[in-house]
Amino acid sequence: xxxxxxxxxxxxxxxxxxxxxxxxxxxxxxxxxxxxxxxxxxxxxxxxxxxxxxxxxxxxxxxxxxxxxxxxxxxxxxxxxxxxxxxxxxxxxxxxxxxxxxxxxxxxxxxxxxxxxxxxxxxxxxxxxxxxxxxxxxxxxxxxxxxxxxxxxxxxxxxxxxxxxxxxxxxxxxxxxxxxxxxxxxxxxxxxxxxxxxxxxxxxxxxxxxxxxxxxxxxxxxxxxxxxxxxxxxxxxxxxxxxxxxxxxxxxxxxxxxxxxxxxxxxxxxxxxxxxxxxxxxxxxxxxxxxxxxxxxxxxxxxxxxxxxxxxxxxxxxxxxxxxxxxxxxxxxxxxxxxxxxxxxxxxxxxxxxxxxxxxxxxxxxxxxxxxxxxxxxxxxxxxxxxxxxxxxxxxxxxxxxxxxxxxxxxxxxxxxxxxxxxxxxxx
Amino acid sequence: xxxxxxxxxxxxxxxxxxxxxxxxxxxxxxxxxxxxxxxxxxxxxxxxxxxxxxxxxxxxxxxxxxxxxxxxxxxxxxxxxxxxxxxxxxxxxxxxxxxxxxxxxxxxxxxxxxxxxxxxxxxxxxxxxxxxxxxxxxxxxxxxxxxxxxxxxxxxxxxxxxxxxxxxxxxxxxxxxxxxxxxxxxxxxxxxxxxxxxxxxxxxxxxxxxxxxxxxxxxxxxxxxxxxxxxxxxxxxxxxxxxxxxxxxxxxxxxxxxxxxxxxxxxxxxxxxxxxxxxxxxxxxxxxxxxxxxxxxxxxxxxxxxxxxxxxxxxxxxxxxxxxxxxxxxxxxxxxxxxxxxxxxxxxxxxxxxxxxxxxxxxxxxxxxxxxxxxxxxxxxxxxxxxxxxxxxxxxxxxxxxxxxxxxxxxxxxxxxxxxxxxxxxxx
Numbered sequence: 001x002x003x004x005x006x007x008x009x010x011x012x013x014x015x016x017x018x019x020x021x022x023x024x025x026x027x028x029x030x031x032x033x034x035x036x037x038x039x040x041x042x043x044x045x046x047x048x049x050x051x052x053x054x055x056x057x058x059x060x061x062x063x064x065x066x067x068x069x070x071x072x073x074x075x076x077x078x079x080x081x082x083x084x085x086x087x088x089x090x091x092x093x094x095x096x097x098x099x100x101x102x103x104x105x106x107x108x109x110x111x112x113x114x115x116x117x118x119x120x121x122x123x124x125x126x127x128x129x130x131x132x133x134x135x136x137x138x139x140x141x142x143x144x145x146x147x148x149x150x151x152x153x154x155x156x157x158x159x160x161x162x163x164x165x166x167x168x169x170x171x172x173x174x175x176x177x178x179x180x181x182x183x184x185x186x187x188x189x190x191x192x193x194x195x196x197x198x199x200x201x202x203x204x205x206x207x208x209x210x211x212x213x214x215x216x217x218x219x220x221x222x223x224x225x226x227x228x229x230x231x232x233x234x235x236x237x238x239x240x241x242x243x244x245x246x247x248x249x250x251x252x253x254x255x256x257x258x259x260x261x262x263x264x265x266x267x268x269x270x271x272x273x274x275x276x277x278x279x280x281x282x283x284x285x286x287x288x289x290x291x292x293x294x295x296x297x298x299x300x301x302x303x304x305x306x307x308x309x310x311x312x313x314x315x316x317x318x319x320x321x322x323x324x325x326x327x328x329x330x331x332x333x334x335x336x337x338x339x340x341x342x343x344x345x346x347x348x349x350x351x352x353x354x355x356x357x358x359x360x361x362x363x364x365x366x367x368x369x370x371x372x373x374x375x376x377x378x379x380x381x382x383x384x385x386x387x388x389x390x391x392x393x394x395x396x397x398x399x400x401x402x403x404x405x406x407x408x409x410x411x412x413x414x415x416x417x418x419x420x421x422x423x424x425x426x427x428x
Numbered sequence: 429x430x431x432x433x434x435x436x437x438x439x440x441x442x443x444x445x446x447x448x449x450x451x452x453x454x455x456x457x458x459x460x461x462x463x464x465x466x467x468x469x470x471x472x473x474x475x476x477x478x479x480x481x482x483x484x485x486x487x488x489x490x491x492x493x494x495x496x497x498x499x500x501x502x503x504x505x506x507x508x509x510x511x512x513x514x515x516x517x518x519x520x521x522x523x524x525x526x527x528x529x530x531x532x533x534x535x536x537x538x539x540x541x542x543x544x545x546x547x548x549x550x551x552x553x554x555x556x557x558x559x560x561x562x563x564x565x566x567x568x569x570x571x572x573x574x575x576x577x578x579x580x581x582x583x584x585x586x587x588x589x590x591x592x593x594x595x596x597x598x599x600x601x602x603x604x605x606x607x608x609x610x611x612x613x614x615x616x617x618x619x620x621x622x623x624x625x626x627x628x629x630x631x632x633x634x635x636x637x638x639x640x641x642x643x644x645x646x647x648x649x650x651x652x653x654x655x656x657x658x659x660x661x662x663x664x665x666x667x668x669x670x671x672x673x674x675x676x677x678x679x680x681x682x683x684x685x686x687x688x689x690x691x692x693x694x695x696x697x698x699x700x701x702x703x704x705x706x707x708x709x710x711x712x713x714x715x716x717x718x719x720x721x722x723x724x725x726x727x728x729x730x731x732x733x734x735x736x737x738x739x740x741x742x743x744x745x746x747x748x749x750x751x752x753x754x755x756x757x758x759x760x761x762x763x764x765x766x767x768x769x770x771x772x773x774x775x776x777x778x779x780x781x782x783x784x785x786x787x788x789x790x791x792x793x794x795x796x797x798x799x800x801x802x803x804x805x806x807x808x809x810x811x812x813x814x815x816x817x818x819x820x821x822x823x824x825x826x827x828x829x830x831x832x833x834x835x836x837x838x839x840x841x842x843x844x845x846x847x848x849x850x851x852x853x854x855x856x
Contacts (some may be wrong), residue, residue, distance in 0.1 A: 003658065020658050022623075022817065040578060040626035065819045096790045096815045120813035123624040132625075136581040140571065150468060153564040155650045155828065157847045158586070158633050159599075159610075161854045171587075172602045173610065176639070176851050182587075182601065189847060192856070195450075196551040197560075198468035204633065205586050211604070222583040230431065230448050362524045381856030385548035387524045389450065391493045400583065419585045419617060423604050426589045428620070428809030 007041035009072055010080045018069040019044055019084060020092070022124070025104045026057045033057055036079070036104075037068060038124070045078035046070070048086040056089055062104055063121070065093040103128075112412060119419055119428045130259035131416055135404040137256055139203055141248045142224050149240070151199040151226060156189035158205060162378045164188050165327055171209045171219075182207035185397055187329065190227040191358060192385040194393045201226040203400070213423055215412040216297070216350055216402065220421040224403075227395030234331075234341040234357045237394040238276060238317050241345065241353060245270045245315065252407075265408045268314040268347075275307055276317040276343075285310070293322020301349040319343040328368040331357040331394070345398075348406040355396025362386035435469035437500055438508045446497040447472055447512060448520070450552070453532045454485045461485055464507070464532075465496060466552070473506035474498070476514040484517055490532055491549070493521040531556075540840060547847055547856045558687035559844055563832040565684055567631055569676045570652050577668070579627040579654060584617035586633060590806045592616050593755055599637045599647075610635035613825055615757065618655040619786060620813040622821045629654040631828070641851055643840040644725070644778055644830065648849040652831075655823030662759075662769040662785045665822040666704060666745050669773065669781060673698045673743065680835075693836045696742040696776075703735055704745040704771075713738070721750020729777040747771045756796040759785040759822070773826075776834045783824025790814035 004017040021039030028034075033054035035046045046068045048054055060066065067090045075083040100118040101110040103125035108115070115122040122128055143153060159180050163170045164187040171182040186202050193200045206223035231237065249270045252260070260267055280290045286302040288295075295303060295318065307316035320339040323332055333339040342356030359365055365383055369376045376383060404416035414420040419428055432445040449467030456462075461482035463474045474496045476482055488494065495518045503511040528546040529538040531553035536543070543550040550556055571581060587608050591598045592615040599610040614630050621628045634651035659665065677698045680688070688695055708718045714730040716723075723731060723746065735744035748767040751760055761767040770784030787793055793811055797804045804811060832844035842848040847856055 020819070063817045065817045092819055093788060093817045095817045099816060100812070118812060120620045120623060120809070121816045123621070124816075129624055132582065133580060135583075136575075139581055139583075140575060143568065143571065147564075147568060152561060153567055154560065154846060155563075155567075155633070157648055157849055159635075159648050159849050159854065174600045175854060176637075178854065180854055192548045193551070193846070195548060196557055203631075205583070207587075209604075220585055220587050360521060381548070384528070384546060384856070388527060388549045388552075389491045389493050389521045389523045391448070391520055418582060418621070421585055421587050426587065426603060426606065426608055428812070 003067075005041040006037065006039045006044035007080070009044050009084065010082045012072045013074060013082060014072060016069065016071050016087070017084070018067055019046075020067045021065070023057065023060060023062055023064045023066060026061065028054065028058070035068075037066065038126070043079050043126070045075065045083040046086050046089075047075075047083050048089065050086070053086055053089045056091065060091055060094055062102070063095045063099060063124070064091060066091055112414065116414060116420060116425065117428070123418065127262060128415075130262050131404060131408055131410065132418060134252065134256050134259050134407060135400060135416065137251060138248060138403055138407070139222070139224070139400055141251045142244065143201065143203060145244045145247045146199070146201040146226055149199065151201045151228070152193075152197040154190070154193055154197075154200045154202050155204065156183075156186045156193075156202060158183045158207070160188075161381075164329070164382075165208075169209045171207050184208055185223060186225050187327075187397075188379070188382040190225055190395060191329070191390070191393065192382060194227050194229040195385050195388060195390050198229040198391075199226070206397075211423060214297075215414075216405075218401070218413055218417055218420045218422050221402075221417070222400035224398040224400055225395065227393060229391045229393040231357060231392055231394050234319065234343055234355065234394055235276075237355050237357070237396055238274070238319075238343055238345075241355070241396060241398075242270070242272075242274050245274070246272065260408075263408050268407070270315065271311070271313050274315040274317055274345075275311045275313055276319055278320045279318050279322075280320070282306075282316075282318050294325040295344075295351075297350075300346055300351055304346045304349040307346070314348050316346045317343050318346060326356070328372050328374065329358045329365070331359055341394075347403070348409070350402055350406050352402045352406060353396050353398040355394065357392065357394035360386065360390045360392050431495075433469040434465065434467045434472035435508070437472050437512065438510045440500045441502055441510060442500060444497065444499050444515070445512070446495055447474075448495045449493070451485065451488060451490055451492045451494060454489065456482065456486070463496075465494065466554070471507050471554070473503065473511040474514050474517075475503075475511050476517065478514070481514055481517045484519065488519055488522055490530070491523045491527060491552070492519060494519055540842065544842060544848060544853065545856070551846065555690060556843075558690050559832060559836055559838070560846060562680065562684050562687050562835060563828060563844065565679060566676060566831055566835070567650070567652070567828055569679045570672065571629065571631060573672045573675045574627075574629045574654055577627065579629045579656070580621075580625040582618070582621055582625075582628045582630050583632065584611075584614045584621075584630060586611045586635070588616075589809070592757070592810075593636075597637045599635050612636055613651060614653050615755075615825075616807070616810040618653055618823060619757070619818070619821065620810060622655050622657040623813050623816060623818050626657040626819075627654070634825075639851060643842075644833075646829070646841055646845055646848045646850050649830075649845070650828035652826040652828055653823065655821060657819045657821040659785060659820055659822050662747065662771055662783065662822055663704075665783050665785070665824055666702070666747075666771055666773075669783070669824060669826075670698070670700075670702050673702070674700065688836075691836050696835070698743065699739070699741050702743040702745055702773075703739045703741055704747055706748045707746050707750075708748070710734075710744075710746050722753040723772075723779075728774055728779055732774045732777040735774070742776050744774045745771050746774060754784070756800050756802065757786045757793070759787055769822075775831070776837070778830055778834050780830045780834060781824050781826040783822065785820065785822035788814065788818045788820050
């Protein structure tokens, strides 16, 4: 089938072409029947005055798959200023039974739960589709930017024998009769691989068996991770992420202007140097107790709003979190061992990244694990990397869905997740 | 730290520079001590006649992390024709205890099991490292080529309620007290997403709880998947993979010549049209019974060798496998319903891809699932995509580790897996 995509139709005025796609809308107006055909590139208007074709369109209804052959004519009121005067319409595949919800209105009436229940259909809505086109660009930009910086893309196991983040939040797997777990992060492996490649990144699923059910948590998410060796401090890790975000914003401006316009969202300006403040400074600025080792979600929103006001920045690096709120592998601040050389990145009110410098000496790990009541023997496969010597290193993990949600001002992380998994949801 | 990478040292003859990396080898020769320093870019020779520095190098030993500052001099016998005459050597991080194996010999004495047991060290060997640099290029090329063809990169759940491939081979997960499984493939989701984007790809882990323990099976692997709509037949799917492989070979020639040379492997010539033969034709050519619905591993080797001999091709598409050996979603051949519009791609003796055209009508799924004793209700989340109408479509799944292993003539899939998971191995 010689097929023209909807976005290319305007280049074929007066020519006879064939388009293929889904019937997005069908409506009769006077003696004419209009349909919008949706394909991967957008929407194109089709018009017919033939009774048989009009009946076919009406009987098929929304979401039927069709091919339409006809001549292209200018029509200022149609998308892209053109329409196809149909000569031949063919049904390829028809819906079975009534559609579970409508996706062809500008404002969708279905609530979030219905959208998530009927993902095979709700994702077809142009607005939903736009979210995941932006998400694909975020992931592709992460990989391409880091590859250009000498990072190697890796694939580490998600079936693991021990969790690096916290013991309580692990999903258990029956591994040939032995217990195994789903990895909460690639932390152990990416550090081990600093010894191999110095610089590694991974884009892969990560799991947290947390029971809380909030608008910014799901139990399976896509983690963007990198780790790099031979750093001076966590500042080098922040600088790398900052440079990536500058690259990302440029790419989104180049490739996703249409998606941002459709979703009425703004591509952020990324400062060449995102403001970097210590946790205690941020706490002071927003009037909080400086003794707390962490920010809660409300404080993150306040800090983000303050940074926007103070620096005009949608982004804020908050550094030097308290040691008790950071994982065992966090590097203590040499100037104050109650603090760590760590950071979170806040973006439009949400934490989207956690990172920092890591410990790199074997003995430090043995001490930290023991002090936290963890058994170093369970981590021996990991500790071997330190026994074989690693340089100072650090890295970060960022949630792909969280970044997408904040880029597009989506209220719930689930809107930025194709098929979310939470306590109540294992399908679709 | 102003640092020069090993691969750049030759551009700094007579200059004073600093390199950083791991001591790959240390040896004394007459009054001089030589070390090879390994960093992410390669190896560089360092030489000293200072007793204190010589003692430091000897005491640190292999795998210590050091920085070396000195003047660059030409030295034809050293890598890249240069060496660094050390002025200052600093120990950054020293190994603890003896190394579990040696990685600094041209021929490694450790067997595969020891290499897998001590992955944090064995991966540092230049030959091992080269394998995964090639692998990273394979994955990156898959993503970039397909994005250029209008495919959207997606992230689908690995925690699922039902398996698409075969019921017996699922890993069970305790999902908040409910049973869940690890996805064997993104099959259901990528088909659902044909309705959204027409063309999708995914690079993600996949799981098979198969108990067999062979050189070409592991229980967790990285699956390269794509699916595309509006096809005429499985031929369109093969054509897309063929075009990708042509792109991949060009990229490997451009970026990985050094890795292939080190591993004494040849980048394959990919025919513009890889030979495509029906299973029955292949069986006839290699003297097998044409009644069998599938090829066993031995027959795959024979078929591959025959294609190399007959067509000069390292690749062979074998099509039209028997319906009983293909999954429920396979499209039967309209000319012979005992066969399917499916294919495998053989590459240097191994099957590296399985794909084909899929059923796209709701009623066909209900019938096929029922006929195979599967409950359509368990797949309702998936069947909704067909009730909402999908066009003819097809796709494939390819094993990243298998492709890597065959590109580099590795005998065991585990050599092409950073941290393999099999029945006996859950660490490192």
